[in-house]
Amino acid sequence: MADKPRETRPKAYKEKFPVGTWIRIKDQAYLEKFKAEWKFHHPISADQIAMAGRTDVVCKVGFYHGGDVLYELEQSAGTWHEICLEAI
Numbered sequence: 001m002a003d004k005p006r007e008t009r010p011k012a013y014k015e016k017f018p019v020g021t022w023i024r025i026k027d028q029a030y031l032e033k034f035k036a037e038w039k040f041h042h043p044i045s046a047d048q049i050a051m052a053g054r055t056d057v058v059c060k061v062g063f064y065h066g067g068d069v070l071y072e073l074e075q076s077a078g079t080w081h082e083i084c085l086e087a088i
Contacts, residue, residue, distance in 0.1 A: 015061045015069045016082055020062060023085045028052035034084055042070060048078045055088060 015022050025031070031049045038044070041064055060072035069082040 010033075011064045013066060013067055013069075015063075015071075017058045017061070017071065017085060017087070019058050019061060020088050021058045023058060023071075023073070024088045025054050025056065025073075025080070026084050026086055027052050031084060034081070041068070042079045042081065044081070044084065045078060048076070048080070048084075051076045 011065050025048075028049060031044060035044050035049065054076055056073040056076045058071050059074045062070045062072075064070055071080040071085065072078075072083065073080060
């Protein structure tokens with residue numbers, strides 16, 4: 001099977017929110033569910049759950065092995081999973 005042309009291959013590491021993007025942290029119920037169900041790297045803390053609903057700006061983007069996108073925010077401490085953030 002021939003490889004796909006480079007232009008049509010999906011990018012393995014692509015963030016939804018580039019540095020400088022304003023985001024909103026998802027609501028408390030969502031974060032609590034995420035905390036209960038997520039069993040892998042970078043669990044979220046009770047301090048992070050307390051920041052539910054806040055708006056903030058992405059200041060750093062990183063990628064966990066395998067492609068999970070992780071963020072640091074200017075005002076909200078901790079490492080944030082992309083699925084815990086939303087566009088505003």
